[in-house]
Amino acid sequence: MSSKTSRGGWACWMAIALSAPxxxxxxxxxxxxxxxxxALAGNAAYRLxxxxxxxxxxxxxxxxxxxxxAAWAEGKLRALGFPKVWIEPVTVPRWVRGEARGEIVSPxxxxxxxxxLGGSVGTAEEGIEAEVLGVENVAAMxxxxxxxxxxxxxxxxxxxxxxxxxxxxxxxxGIRSRGADEAVKRGAVAVLIRSVGTDSNRxxxxxxxxxxxxxxxxxxxxxSVPDAELLERELxxxxxxxxxxxxxxxxxxxxxxxxxxxxxxxxERPGEIVLLVAHLDSWDVGTGAQDDGAxxxxxxxxxxxxxxxxxxxxxxxxxxxxxANEEFGLSGARAYAAAHAEExxxxxxxxxxxxxxxxxxxxxxxxxREDAAAADELAVRLAPLGIPSAAGDARGGADLSRLRPLxxxxxxxxxxxxxxxxxxxxDNDTMDKIDPxxxxxxxxxxxxxxxxxxxxxxxxxxxxxxxxxx
Amino acid sequence: MSSKTSRGGWACWMAIALSAPxxxxxxxxxxxxxxxxxALAGNAAYRLxxxxxxxxxxxxxxxxxxxxxAAWAEGKLRALGFPKVWIEPVTVPRWVRGEARGEIVSPxxxxxxxxxLGGSVGTAEEGIEAEVLGVENVAAMxxxxxxxxxxxxxxxxxxxxxxxxxxxxxxxxGIRSRGADEAVKRGAVAVLIRSVGTDSNRxxxxxxxxxxxxxxxxxxxxxSVPDAELLERELxxxxxxxxxxxxxxxxxxxxxxxxxxxxxxxxERPGEIVLLVAHLDSWDVGTGAQDDGAxxxxxxxxxxxxxxxxxxxxxxxxxxxxxANEEFGLSGARAYAAAHAEExxxxxxxxxxxxxxxxxxxxxxxxxREDAAAADELAVRLAPLGIPSAAGDARGGADLSRLRPLxxxxxxxxxxxxxxxxxxxxDNDTMDKIDPxxxxxxxxxxxxxxxxxxxxxxxxxxxxxxxxxx
Numbered sequence: 001m002s003s004k005t006s007r008g009g010w011a012c013w014m015a016i017a018l019s020a021p022x023x024x025x026x027x028x029x030x031x032x033x034x035x036x037x038x039a040l041a042g043n044a045a046y047r048l049x050x051x052x053x054x055x056x057x058x059x060x061x062x063x064x065x066x067x068x069x070a071a072w073a074e075g076k077l078r079a080l081g082f083p084k085v086w087i088e089p090v091t092v093p094r095w096v097r098g099e100a101r102g103e104i105v106s107p108x109x110x111x112x113x114x115x116x117l118g119g120s121v122g123t124a125e126e127g128i129e130a131e132v133l134g135v136e137n138v139a140a141m142x143x144x145x146x147x148x149x150x151x152x153x154x155x156x157x158x159x160x161x162x163x164x165x166x167x168x169x170x171x172x173x174g175i176r177s178r179g180a181d182e183a184v185k186r187g188a189v190a191v192l193i194r195s196v197g198t199d200s201n202r203x204x205x206x207x208x209x210x211x212x213x214x215x216x217x218x219x220x221x222x223x224s225v226p227d228a229e230l231l232e233r234e235l236x237x238x239x240x241x242x243x244x245x246x247x248x249x250x251x252x253x254x255x256x257x258x259x260x261x262x263x264x265x266x267x268e269r270p271g272e273i274v275l276l277v278a279h280l281d282s283w284d285v286g287t288g289a290q291d292d293g294a295x296x297x298x299x300x301x302x303x304x305x306x307x308x309x310x311x312x313x314x315x316x317x318x319x320x321x322x323x324a325n326e327e328f329g330l331s332g333a334r335a336y337a338a339a340h341a342e343e344x345x346x347x348x349x350x351x352x353x354x355x356x357x358x359x360x361x362x363x364x365x366x367x368x369r370e371d372a373a374a375a376d377e378l379a380v381r382l383a384p385l386g387i388p389s390a391a392g393d394a395r396g397g398a399d400l401s402r403l404r405p406l407x408x409x410x411x412x413x414x415x416x417x418x419x420x421x422x423x424x425x426x427d428n429d430t431m432d433k434i435d436p437x438x439x440x441x442x443x444x445x446x447x448x449x450x451x452x453x454x455x456x457x458x459x460x461x462x463x464x465x466x467x468x469x470x
Numbered sequence: 471m472s473s474k475t476s477r478g479g480w481a482c483w484m485a486i487a488l489s490a491p492x493x494x495x496x497x498x499x500x501x502x503x504x505x506x507x508x509a510l511a512g513n514a515a516y517r518l519x520x521x522x523x524x525x526x527x528x529x530x531x532x533x534x535x536x537x538x539x540a541a542w543a544e545g546k547l548r549a550l551g552f553p554k555v556w557i558e559p560v561t562v563p564r565w566v567r568g569e570a571r572g573e574i575v576s577p578x579x580x581x582x583x584x585x586x587l588g589g590s591v592g593t594a595e596e597g598i599e600a601e602v603l604g605v606e607n608v609a610a611m612x613x614x615x616x617x618x619x620x621x622x623x624x625x626x627x628x629x630x631x632x633x634x635x636x637x638x639x640x641x642x643x644g645i646r647s648r649g650a651d652e653a654v655k656r657g658a659v660a661v662l663i664r665s666v667g668t669d670s671n672r673x674x675x676x677x678x679x680x681x682x683x684x685x686x687x688x689x690x691x692x693x694s695v696p697d698a699e700l701l702e703r704e705l706x707x708x709x710x711x712x713x714x715x716x717x718x719x720x721x722x723x724x725x726x727x728x729x730x731x732x733x734x735x736x737x738e739r740p741g742e743i744v745l746l747v748a749h750l751d752s753w754d755v756g757t758g759a760q761d762d763g764a765x766x767x768x769x770x771x772x773x774x775x776x777x778x779x780x781x782x783x784x785x786x787x788x789x790x791x792x793x794a795n796e797e798f799g800l801s802g803a804r805a806y807a808a809a810h811a812e813e814x815x816x817x818x819x820x821x822x823x824x825x826x827x828x829x830x831x832x833x834x835x836x837x838x839r840e841d842a843a844a845a846d847e848l849a850v851r852l853a854p855l856g857i858p859s860a861a862g863d864a865r866g867g868a869d870l871s872r873l874r875p876l877x878x879x880x881x882x883x884x885x886x887x888x889x890x891x892x893x894x895x896x897d898n899d900t901m902d903k904i905d906p907x908x909x910x911x912x913x914x915x916x917x918x919x920x921x922x923x924x925x926x927x928x929x930x931x932x933x934x935x936x937x938x939x940x
Contacts, residue, residue, distance in 0.1 A: 050703065053700075054578060054700060054703045054704065054707075055578045056578075057578070057580045108524060108525045108526070108527070109527075110527040110757075113897065200900075200902045200903065201671055201673070201898055202673060202756070202896075202897040202898045202900060203671065203672060203673065225902065226898070226900035226901070226902050229900075229901065229902055230523075230524060230757075230900070230901070233520065233524045233901075234524065237524075286672070287580075287700075426672075427583065427672045428671055428672045428696070430670075430672060430696035430699075430700070431696070431699065431700070431703075432670045432695065432696050432699055433670065
């Protein structure tokens with residue numbers, strides 16, 4: 001927060017305060033100011049990420065780390081003074097990465113760095129060797145004849161753009177999520193992709209690939225960006241390029257995991273819930289510091305701050321849900337939405353932290369039409385943190401995708417994602433990448449939202465339910 | 471090169487030119503200007519790095535890649551029109567990395583990323599498990615009693631500073647080169663070091679460690695920076711930290727390698743040699759793009775440019791030596807100095823390119839006292855490239871360390887090394903890190919030096935020989 005932004009924010013607050021009962025507005029402004037200053041000056045969120053990444057580390061759905069993470073979360077939430085902490089069991093698919101090896105066989109033999117995409121089937125013991133067909137993405141492959149594709153390893157070369165808002169990811173991720181499923185229809189024997197990321201490190205980016213139920217499945221792996229560019233250069237030689245791939249990946253049925261839930265019950269309206277969500281699982285590479293250790297730390301510390309700075313406790317309930325298996329199928333989000341469907345109208349607002357540790361740049365809301373003015377109240381409170389409102393409706397992250405259709409009001413606190421995809425889903429997602437000052441600005445923003453939604457006089461109204469996405 | 475620097479440089483040139491026979495000075499200035507423009511606008515050096523890293527890749531001393539690199543170099547030098555190209559056999563030690571695995575066993579089990587240091591002995595099949603002692607560096611270890619060290623895995627935590635000139639490397643590299651040799655004297659069972667590098671990627675930095683001949687040897691490995699910081703956090707918990715290490719490294723005697731030598735013989739004074747040196751070998755991780763593919767490309771293209779822009783050919787001989795095994799014992803530099811010791815007084819100047827692809831920032835000379843004014847001639851020619859002279863004597867790089875004591879005049883074209891140690895000796899040393907504009911400025915600088923030294927009226931004089939370093 002620059003001091004300039006801060007002064008502007010408080011001037012704005014005071015202008016509004018002058019048109020309201022003065023003592024009450026002053027008291028409320030004091031609460032918000034104290035809470036924000038505590039978030040910015042403190043170190044609690046940073047210590048939480050540090051604890052999770054050091055004491056637990058990677059925590060892929062169904063793994064020993066996943067179980068350790070749930071135990072860690074339960075213990076931390078109790079130790080931090082949440083009056084209610086409980087576990088909601090979640091069944092998750094169990095996928096095991098196994099070993100991965102790849103090499104360019106010809107024209108110029110070189111080993112490459114690659115990772116199986118999440119969910120990929122493995123190869124046979126002897127691996128797969130075939131000629132490589134380079135093609136930008138699924139759309140470009142559709143323009144080729146089957147004879148160009150059949151028997152080949154299809155290599156998707158699309159480059160991801162760097163953007164603040166992560167839109168470059170949405171544009172490029174189709175090669176990862178759908179590439180193998182589309183290529184197998186055309187007779188390909190395996191798929192390689194250029195990592196969906198914005199860095200140039202020799203560390204591949206994993207992430208889920210999806211197969212059509214009942215259809216044939218081929219192995220799929222991501223090359224690091226330098227290795228993808230090496231493979232492109234070999235293709236540019238004009239000579240046939242042969243590649244050998246071994247993946248030891250396999251599915252092993254299902255495993256038990258958990259949503260870890262904790263709340264500060266409301267002192268006046270315990271049945272009205274302010275919901276803060278982050279996911280406890282991570283990929284099996286890296287230590288899930290940014291994705292989503294940062295989010296876990298932010299929502300836990302924000303809830304604690306908001307409750308502590310609510311005089312006498314929050315009027316409404318502030319609930320934190322640390323979900324199971326966001327990365328490989330949204331198991332926890334689905335389970336929460338299913339188990340709490342009847343309670344959906346009790347959720348007065350939901351917000352998700354799953355975009356790393358970059359500063360909150362803007363916010364957006366998705367409120368009922370009658371609550372349009374409520375966004376202005378929030379704007380006044382977020383202004384001291386340098387967070388203006390942005391155009392468009394809030395959408396929530398993946399873990400809110402099952403609650404949004406139920407009509408739950410949503411706020412997006414949109415973080416700077418310009419560096420997020422440098423380390424997303426890689427071995428590089430480690431503690432040292434977290435900037436404490438940024439993380440604490442995010443914590444202050446989430447705390448501000450939670451305190452406001454929990455204590456304002458009227459609850460935010462539910463929206464009309466909409467058809468759920470499949 | 472900024473246009474401002476360029477104008478200043480040429481103004482300076484013209485001022486000097488006006489005090490000399492005008493036509494000759496003009497003609498010479500034209501030559502230099504055309505040559506520099508060709509180096510800056512062309513793409514030849516970049517294409518050479520691309521070819522070497524794509525078609526050969528890693529080329530560790532004594533490996534198949536090393537042999538492929540020598541064949542590549544011989545073919546390229548002939549194809550580029552060097553009239554004389556030959557091989558000088560070099561015997562190199564053969565060390566094989568093998569597999570490396572490490573994990574923190576307690577208090578918080580986590581696997582870590584590490585690489586054996588070059589030359590490290592391996593562990594037994596079952597690995598080594600012991601308690602970790604964290605200590606900053608060799609000097610700090612010297613202050614501890616043997617009872618703190620005996621039976622432990624000593625973990626050196628020293629952080630390398632980022633600097634333009636690489637001085638941070640010299641300050642920190644002792645933990646890598648001497649750590650194991652010093653720790654074994656105190657009873658340690660293995661050594662881990664924080665990677666000697668300035669990045670924060672989960673990619674360890676290798677590099678040679680040295681053992682005292684005949685003394686006991688213990689395994690030594692480098693943790694990536696994020697993993698070193700993880701291990702430090704576990705140590706900070708105050709609980710005993712146990713670590714398990716497996717290294718499959720081994721020495722396999724000696725192997726044959728080669729210095730690849732090429733020259734444009736002088737048309738007037740073929741017995742006077744302008745020497746340009748870079749090393750052809752690389753570590754076995756990465757593809758040796760920066761270290762030292764860039765240097766290879768620079769000296770080859772600079773020699774070619776200097777010869778081509780010398781009217782009628784260079785007056786003196788311009789010789790390129792691409793040395794064997796710089797990384798693991800300077801085998802090629804030793805062999806060249808030994809084989810050409812009698813020819814040492816024939817070397818009128820030597821320059822080495824082994825500091826990546828960052829721009830040349832300054833230059834220094836080590837000339838005979840009678841040639842002090844020659845540095846000013848060079849300054850005028852380098853000024854258009856934005857390269858002023860710096861204080862102090864030139865020292866040359868590692869590959870000149872055996873020629874310098876023989877009295878060969880040396881020039882340092884000192885490159886910007888601020889990013890060099892982000893990827894130095896890691897798997898990240900790949901083509902995509904090379905900035906063509908910077909590489910071509912370096913090429914222009916080396917070509918300028920070569921053309922000047924090859925064609926100036928008087929040769930640069932030899933210096934008095936000095937005692938050789940062991």
